[in-house]
Amino acid sequence: MNAKSWFNLHSWAGLFLGVLLFVTCVSGTLATLSHELEYLTDAKYRALSSSTSTNYSAIENTLNKCYPQAQILYIQRHKQDYLATEAALKVGDSFRFVYLDAATGTLLGEGEWARISRFLRNWHMNLSMGWTGKLIVTSLSVLLVILLVSSFYVYRRWWQGFMKKPAALSLDKRSSWADWHKLFGLWSLWFIAVMAITGIWYLVEHGLQTANVPHTVSLPQAVSDFKKQRIEKHLSPISLTAAYEAAKQAFPSLDIRYIRYPNKADQPIEVRGYNDDILLRLRANRVYLKPSSGESLGIQKGEELPIVARISDTADPLHFGNFAGVGTKLIWGLFGTLMSFVSAAGIYMSWLRVKRKTTVVKWLGVSGGIAIGLVVASLLITSLSFTERSVPNQVYSPILG
Known part of the structure; x- marks a missing residue:
């Protein structure tokens, strides 16, 4: 393939479902920091201290005192110790989150299933469209691989561009957008590669699950x-x-x-x-x-x-940066933002290239229309469904109080 063919392939991959790819980058970036966003919005998500110890006895005493007749579904403490511990309860026929300080068992607040992290998780994971949405989202990793590989052929002598000063950004000047697109793209290469590789695994895993191929560890x-x-x-x-x-x-x-x-x-x-x-x-x-x-x-x-189960359990920490405290999550958030900009800049550059010759509708084409339709539909479905959480009719756990 010559340089022009690589450029055409790169442009096609960036525009085929470009809007959907951009939204997936944005939702993934926000999902990475979703618990931190909750932390900033409400005190109930904040632990009173960053103590690494968990006082289950104190937590259980608090739950017994404050929620008599309820039952525990599960309790979870996040890897980040500054976040509150969550107890999921069955209260009558309804679901309720209770937030507690892990070290002291102090009650910090309560809430329903609906929250920022749930909205972003549903939206990013499968567009709230179940099996079909998961297939669509994971298939975008194929486009990422194409964009990653073709970028080395589109940007000649790319290794010289890491320290190249970009032109001042001008709204209608395509060359200035190209400079920033290349600069941020170069610095994000490692991150895009991680997203592409883990995304391909999610696609493979989705196929294994659909075909009922055993790939997880059996129960003892x-x-x-x-x-x-x-x-x-x-x-x-x-x-x-x-x-x-x-x-x-x-x-x-x-x-x-x-x-x-x-x-x-x-x-x-x-x-x-x-x-x-x-x-x-x-x-x-x-x-x-x-x-x-x-x-x-x-x-x-x-x-x-075993190797396949190990890959499966490694993919999430790599994809979301949730493996070494808030530091890695912030790094993932930063490069996710850069990746989102690279995607948006590529789309906008394509429009600047043809805007004098065509209309927006013709430029978007069928694939662009489908991408926008999926984004709008996913936002609507997620907004309507992310509050839903049924509880089992029976739970084999102690009745509190």
């Missing part, structure tokens, strides 16, 4: 055997504190961050946490407990994961 045999046993109905589920202590005894090095109660007595309590692993999400390390006694039914360690 003891868990499977436990589900087949006859459970005596008079047995009560163990307390939150007892679940924590049982999991800690079974997996002493685990930094426990998540405890989920089952819906039924023949299902295990699942405990998740971190274990000094590199680039693994929360669910890579797990302890399964018998809900009526706390007996360990099995342990999953991230360091022992």
Whole structure:
């Protein structure tokens, strides 16, 4: 391929669904910092201190006192210790988030399922369109790969451009936009590559899930055997504190961050946490407990994961930068912003190139119209659906109070 062919390919990939690609970059950038955005908007999302210890006994006492007759669905403490710990409760037939300080158990506030992080997650992950939306979003990674590879051929001697001073940005001057497009694109190459690679994995994973191809770690045999046993109905589920202590005894090095109660007595309590692993999400390390006694039914360690499961549990930390505190999240947020600008600048440069010869409608074409339609539809659907959260009819967890 000659230089012109590479340029045409680069332009096509940037414009084919360019508006949708730009919106996906923006929503992903905001989703990366969504909990920090909540932190800034409301005090209930802020822990009182950045203590690394979690006082489950104090948390349970607070829940017993303030929410009698409710039941715990799950409790989670974020990797960032400045964020409040979240307890998801079944209160009657409704769902409620309760926010607490991890170290003291102090009640900080409560809220519904709808919040900034939920809106951004639904919008970015699948446009709130389920299976089809997930396919559309993950397929955009193919365009990213094309844009990444073609950029090296479009921008000759690109390695000399990192320190090249760009022209002053002028609204109607395409060359000035090109300078900034190239500069920010060069500095964002590593980040675009990370987004493209993880996006391709999400696309592959979506295909594996659709085809029902096994690619995750199987449950421990003891868990499977436990589900087949006859459970005596008079047995009560163990307390939150007892679940924590049982999991800690079974997996002493685990930094426990998540405890989920089952819906039924023949299902295990699942405990998740971190274990000094590199680039693994929360669910890579797990302890399964018998809900009526706390007996360990099995342990999953991230360091022992097979290759495909390891890739799956590494993709999220790499994609969102949630692996080393607020510092990496801010870096991901910065380069996500640069990537969004590169996308928007490319679209705008294309319009400046042809605006004297055509109309906006003709320039956008069918693919551009589809992209805009998907963006509008996704915003509407997300706005209408992100508040929805049903609760199970029954939960096998202690009745608080």
